Amino acid sequence: MRNYLNRKVCFIVTCLLVIGQDVLAQKDSLQANRYITRATMYGIGYTNVFDTYLSPQEYRGMEFRLSRETMRMTKLLDGHVSVQNFFQAHVGYTHNRADNNNTFSGLVNWNYGLHYQFRLTDNFKLLAGGLFDINGGFVYNLRNSNNPASARAYVNLDASGMAIWHLHIKRYPLTLRYQLNVPVMGVMFSPHYGQSYYEIFTLNNSGGVVQFTSLHNQPSVRQMVSVDLPIHLAKMRLSYIADIQQARVNGIRSHTYSHVFMIGLVKELYRVRQADVDRLPPSVRAY
DSSP states (O other): OHHHHHHHHHHHHHHHHHHHHHHHHHHHHTOGGGEEEEEEEEEEEEEEEEETTTOSSEEEEEEEEEEEEEEEEOSTTTTTEEEEEEEEEEEEEEEOTTSSOEEEEEEEEEEEEEEEEEEOSSSEEEEEEEEEEEEEEEEEESSOSSSOEEEEEEEEEEEEEEEEEEEEETTEEEEEEEEEEEEEEEEEEOOOTTOOHHHHHTSOOOTTOEEEEETTTOOOEEEEEEEEEEETTEEEEEEEEEEEEEEEETTEEEEEEEEEEEEEEEEEEEOOOHHHHHTSOTTTOOO
16 A cells, blocks of 8 residues: 555656646747747849949949848847847949949948837737948949049938738738838948048048938938748748938938849747756757
């Protein structure tokens, strides 16, 4: 009888331990800040480049772009705030209307910011927040001899909004997203009209080359529409980006209008603490 009771007690304790571990595992699975959505995309499209420092003409042509984005939830405001890390780089090759001159252009853009998520339904939510927006690049005119290149360098604080909608077409799940970023204030590097970079960096005539920017002299906007399509074990993302960057600073007018279609893959990741990884047996770890 005593052996029977001992076995019964051991069985109950074992069950409680298993249930406790399962509860802890479920609790850990609810840590949304460890769940990451990451997308890498490549695209091609049309671009229109204009810079009166180099030429009074517009240059039109092709643009190649790549991007890498990660999004995850944070613990801020009871878990209603998400963080977005978005990197883009693009190069363009353009020609003027007479087709007797060409330019190369390139820009690197990095956005990092927070959005508060208004979950209106289980499948639809609106996001509002702000981004730190850093940009650096160039435009190079192939025929200019005196001032052949123009640098692009500016930093902004952007107002940002987003809408995300999960839906089904019959039984096929889709995720639609629209995002809008508008620079509200920032600073921009720009030479004065007719001023050479030799004067700025060698002769130290750098007064006024860094100017405050806002909606009055840098009315710009970045828009993105995307759709996520699950394909077997992967998820493909198709997107369209309208990147409208324009400025009028120090007597120089410039713009880059880009319309790009992109395609790439989306990965769903879950961050694991290093302490948990260290406890795994060597036979389990690939590295």
